[in-house]
Amino acid sequence: MKTYKDKIKYFDLILAVVISFILIKLINNYQIFLTSLNKIISIISPFIFAFIIAYILNPLMKCFEKRFKLKRGISLLLTYVVIILGFSLFINYLLPKISSNLLDILKSIPQFATASQEWFNKILTNKEINNLMNYSGNFDLKPDFLISKASNILSTTLNALISKTLSFTNYFIKWVFGFIISIYILADKEKFIESGKRFIYIVLKEDKGFKFINFFKNLNYMIGLYIGTKAIDSSIIAILAFIGLTLLKSPYSLLIALIVGITNMIPYFGPFIGMVIGFIINVFFSPIKALFVLLFLFLLQQFDGWYLDPKLIGGKVGLSPFWIIFAVTLGGGLYGPIGMILAVPIMAVIKMYLDKFLLRYDKGISNKEVEKSSK
Template sequence: MHKLRKIRHLDLIPILIIAFVLFKLINSTDILSQGLGLFVSIFSYFIWGFAIAYFLNPFMVFIERKTKIKRAFSLVIIYLAFLGVIALILIIIIPRIVDSAKDIISNMPTYLKEADQWLNDFLSKLEPYDEHGITQFVKDNIRDIGEQIGSLLDLSIKNIVTRAIDVTTIVIKFIIGIIISVYMLYDKESFIRSGKRLLIAIFRQRRAQRIINFAKEVNSIFKRFIIGKTIDSLIIGIICFLGLLILGIPYAPLISVIVGVTNMIPYFGPFIGAIPAVVITLFTSKPIMALWVLIFIFLLQQFDGWYLGPKILGDRLGLKPFWVILAIVVGGGAFGIVGMFLGVPTMAVIKLLINRFIQRRLNSEKIQQ
């Protein structure tokens, strides 16, 4: 009996050590962030490779199921299509966006002057009806706002060189990531088998199988969300581009790319995308056109929220709006835009874990009763 109690006490030592380490990590956020940053920096090429392989895997599986061709041929088809899309973006879309951005920046002083003139004229018409001096207050602060926007533009232009260096680093990582992803996809089954064998070696058979099943569910959640949201946002971007062309809005490619990319972020994305779209139109066209753009984007987002999104994504994540917003805020605060995007499926996984835990506890309570 004494020996059994001693063994149980010894079993507590690893748990206490792990708890102490976790406590120190939580209380030393700087060390944690530095360690995480170092890990990401070292394995960034493999993270890029895994991300590309994960994104292309469903398409590879689809081709192999439909055509029954060998892995090497399916990889050739997938990567030719993937690189073709990237080439299309780099040759056609990116230059237009860059030209639009350059044009807006170079003409910004003129746009600000015209906007200032229009607003002053508009406020002058309202002045006879203003008894509280609000119009005069707005007039006094217009110049300060214009100067602040101008200084921000100067600062952004100075940062172009730094950003160019960052982009070069990303391009290098992306190219190496593509090479790594080819090997990951080619030997996918081998990696999966090795992972399963490792789990079975560490855990008991039942626990290992439970972890494998859970990993499959996590994969299903992330795959549906990432692929579905990408297709959804691509369609929204194309519809936005066509709609802006019909309305005769300048810089339609730039605005539609902004709307499509920000649409990847649930809930907040449409609002984030609408703001620059309306501001760009307000500066480069008539104010009434900015109103039309706002109405058009609002209707487009309603179409996405009520029809297109549910049609593509469905309601399989099963998250209430509160939890979606919490996931976006926490994910965005911790990991920026990527965190805002991946926060939603991560929250769905956390919900799945909690539900499983609750269900097991309830089942055990019923058994005991």
Template structure:
């Protein structure tokens, strides 16, 4: 099939237009990422804080308290919790990290000794020639000492070299957090005014649909975000107490890691359990077994009791879809992407559901 000049010109214009749109999209994306997003960061944090705190404010208002007084009480409580973290938790975490840094070479040596003993025991066993060769090749692949030492040295170099960047980032983070607290105070104080303005902006024909849309989004996010944060705190506390009772080193550090990784469904609990089991194994094989049992019990309690009671099933994703969404989020923004993947997917699901209902209603009206 041959194309005439007009068709070729049309095709070239279409391709050129698509490429121009792609380039424009990337330009706008990087402009927003480089210039607009840093400015919007405090506002985004403020909206998040206001969203998380608003139910507590409403609870105090129902008990007869004035809105501004309720907001101040909640914020004083938040600052008290932050002061506890800064005064009690962070110094202990730093202490445990320093201890881990000191003991890391010893742990590497223990792993290396275990590797050598296991290799020697295998060599002393009477195995068929083919099996012995396979095992020897496997041990060569598992010789991780040089890689561990190199990674540890790189980690120390990056830590020393990144102190100035950390200080700058920390100062920016404090500034953004303070700005977010101030902004969120005004968001919470004037939340009813914002709702009234939204009602004025939205055409009366769509007011009901918009109200139901935001209500459903709120239900899903409340179930996932607020519920998930509560579950993370519970899991972190249980992990810390359990490891402390068992006598595993760095129990506080591993409790914090367990709380943070719990935010990631499916993969998170596994990631959070690996470091303490390894450290427990270096202390004692029997302690490693008890630590493994502890994490199995915690995850069974989390999956069958804690999460169903606190989070519920409002997100409503099939496990296979959750894993797919997590992989997409991880490919997009790494760990941060995995943390944001489920809430974003849940919002998209709710919006698509409402669009489908709106289209169905229109078809019925046309009939």
């Protein structure tokens, strides 16, 4: 007669066979599976956006609750009032100026190309430069070719930027729905967190579930610490850049300052990108002014790197420059600009756990050595 344990063994065997069969079918028909998965993600994307929005707005709501001792409903209302007012100000005042600057640059590309060609021709007519080119022998510079290539690259980049901006409007309705749904998520966030914890404990059991939850707690803390302080740092740099560029009478000072602030979020590479863009935009109007803008942005980034950034972030992330550059390169290669920004806090958490693992390993070796020496 079959016992209860034998029945469980047969059931586990049947379950393993069924799961193996399903996995084989999924591997053989992975394209259909990916298509279906993309459709499902597209359908539930408003809920995904809602969780992202709720995660971003949660610190502001917690600030109202803890610092001002307000109830959840009032804190929630104030949070969304502040966000809606911020978006309204951005749409009414900043967005039209930024859009007009981008369109103006796009329209001015032929003039920039002509001015650059004239500038190159003036340089090439210089006797000393001609002698240097003739002396080198192999040097064959074709300014028309270079200018046409440069203008094509700039035009393609700006067109791609505008097309991306227009394609983003296709997600506008989903983001609006996500914004509305996020209100309900923040209102009952404790219930969602508790349900998520219970599910993790059921699937991973208590010990592994606790480690899994603890890992994401550390990740959440590190992302909040890094992104929050870096956002404050970049906002200060953007404001200082706008003031300095306005005093230097730089064209498109608001657009350049915004680019400097956004790119400053990316460690090491970001400030360089902002400086180069500011220089390129100004060089078409005045090469001398472009050099002053480049020098000003360089000094501003030195102030950020040597004083402001260490003052705000300091050594809280706990990563050496090598690991930061490695994380930014890897994150950017995999997920673009968002990956570059999130790579540093994620790498910081991974390094923290790796250090703990190595410390345990070193302790294990030292304990074994002690045991061997005592024998």
